Amino acid sequence: MPQPPAPEPDGARPPDDGPAPSPPDDGPPPRPAGEPAIETRGLTKAYRGGRLAVDGLDLAVPRGSIFGFLGPNGCGKTTTIRMLMGLIEASAGSARVLGQPMPAAGRRVLPKVGALIEGPALYGFLSGRDNLRRFDAADPYADPRTRAERVGRALERVGLASAAGKKARAYSLGMKQRLGLAAALLQPRELLVLDEPTNGLDPQGMREIRALIRALAADGTTVFLSSHLLDEIEQVCTHAAVMARGRLITQGTVAALSATVLGSRGHGRLTVTTPDTADAVRILKEHGLTGLEAADDRVTGELPDATAAMGAPGGGAPPDLAELNAALVHAGVRVRGFGTERASLEDVFVQLTGEGFDVAG
Template identity: 50%
Template sequence: MSAPAPTATVPATNQAAVASTGLSKRFRHQLAVDGIDLAVPDGSVYGFLGPNGSGKTTTIRMLLGLIRPTAGVAYLLGRPMPEGGAAVLPRVGSLVEGPAFHPYLSGRRNLARLDAADPHADRRTAKKRIDAALDRVGLLPAATKTFRAYSLGMRQRLAIAAALLQPRDLLILDEPTNGLDPQGTREVRHLVADLAGDGATILISSHLLSEVEQICSHVGVMHAGHLLAQGTIEELRGRTAPTVKIKTNEAEQATKIMIKLGIEDAAIGSPGHADHDHQLVTGTLGAVPAESIMPALVSDGVSVYGFAVDSPSLEDVFVELTGEGFDVSA
């Protein structure tokens, strides 16, 4: 009998809970994911950001071993997938492409069936763990309702509860706030923060820029199958220079001074960007120190009624990376 093949692992120095090298997936003539190198640091909340159809779900399915990549390799918790699935998946909770449960069973009984199918679950603690998972997502009062009576948001939360039936080192959540009202979205946000505080690494796929900015420590930007950039939110924002905004009634003079300082794109804003008495002058800060602008304006006799430096948002970063807006209507 031949010896088993050695098991490859990600070097410990990578400290990556999720990693990939050249990960690609082709469906006939469509290259859905094109050679991406993911690096999700251990203990991070990683926002996998991109419009619908950008390749996020396909990537997640490859990470979990649900489909095989056309090229490249993926790792979860240091083990290659899908080869290491038996060893690593019990430590991973996931929600992929929306919840699917038995419609005529209650939320509690649906979780009980899932738990009973898990060979690693302790039957003696099943009821306690199921109720704890339901309580954590705010569904304990609705535990006896049938799944078909649940709203879309309740179904989404039940799927998250299913991922929490066992302690998890890694949670992979594909669009976890889909269908949730603002209150439900806030609850998921707080839940993610609690889980991260417990030491879990969380990868969240989302097309909602505002949600990623509020709950994630790291971001990877997907577009048309490509991973365009990844890093901490601060690192990604640092790719785009802040915008300086000045409110004045001497806009032309202020614009000339800003251009002289090195803010070459300084320009007077369109009417309505300030109040009736003042105009707004804007420009990209770039390498010009923000603290040098006010003294230059004042020394030339320009009256300044408002001064602000706006840091770039993730939407600004996305526009710079792709050259197009972030369409969340799909």
């Protein structure tokens, strides 16, 4: 992560007047909006001894998506992010960010990108507000005349307005994460790259950051985030990619990834909540469900596919859920809950990699 700008002498403040320089206008024109916000082809990073941290990565992050980047510790996620941001060079392959090649177009691309990678670098002896003022002053495209407004707006968005005057060294880990995110939001961004954005936050803070991420995506910002919290990714992300051992295993919409796992099990898994578990198991078995399990007041079973359903009542097609519910009620089963389960991202990960999930690498 780039270090913050060098501090000015005590008592000094960034200049408050003078026009901001115009962004460079050289280079190719913007690409169509349909082009991915991030696209890699065969992106590879090899270290001494030939160890591959990232091996032939083909990644496509749709514009306007909230994209979760998943994988166990050491799988190459952070190395990938560093290559995308031009912090390290790739050994092979290519990467395009916002339609332009990286790192060659870094000076044109990075002003449109906000990033929080491996935690924020802050001046502990400065307040949260003054940290943001210095970050803003280091941006050659930031108009100093509107600095106070930008800083105040960023603090408000991450819920730090009331703590803006407190020294950063007194901030909790979660508050520091919020301040780092505020720094990434000082200017309007086309792309946000966030590494563990909810690290150190309490449940309320996590909900607030999730809401902020959704709001940014609704405004057209693409959000690319890595997290070891699978439930967190599942709640906020529209798309996801899974990495293991430096390779991309799969990518797509969260719904499609879950559907893939459910499809491998048939048409999904049905859950019935009832005190009459024995009768429920009998009725569900008659209608072609397999893998039936009963525990306490809960019965689960695999919904059959079309082939398996041939021997079930009405054969040739999976049972209609409304008719299945009606059959349970008609048999005197007291149904208190009825529905199908969607595979979680943890299910997806285990299905695809055959291993558990560890913290982000």
